[in-house]
Amino acid sequence: MKDYTLSKEKITELEKLHHTLHDKRQAEHLKASKGKNDPIYFADATHPQRNSIPSYGWSKKGQEKELKANCGRQRLNINGAINIETLEPATGFYDTTNADSSMSLKHIIG
Numbered sequence: 001m002k003d004y005t006l007s008k009e010k011i012t013e014l015e016k017l018h019h020t021l022h023d024k025r026q027a028e029h030l031k032a033s034k035g036k037n038d039p040i041y042f043a044d045a046t047h048p049q050r051n052s053i054p055s056y057g058w059s060k061k062g063q064e065k066e067l068k069a070n071c072g073r074q075r076l077n078i079n080g081a082i083n084i085e086t087l088e089p090a091t092g093f094y095d096t097t098n099a100d101s102s103m104s105l106k107h108i109i110g
Helices: 008-033 099-109
Strands: 041-046 077-083 089-094
Touching: 041 099, 077 099, 089 099
Parallel strands: none
Antiparallel strands: 041 077, 077 089
């Protein structure tokens, strides 16, 4: 009798394919059901840091290396969205990214 057991890798690959197809169907449904002048935006937040975070480097054994910094350990909080038809971006800079900053971005979009 033949064994039809799937490997973990194959199951993961099939799950990704399923999610991709589901996302494509949702996007096509959204495009088909929206009004003529209704834009579609994709939105996301990012949190880049202003300074380097050393993870490795070359130095002589027993010697410490100084990594110069210019502004402390602050990071930026950027919320952004892009209109998928016109590729027009909308961005906002915030103290933190949360529901309030998301609503603020919604008002920037219009």
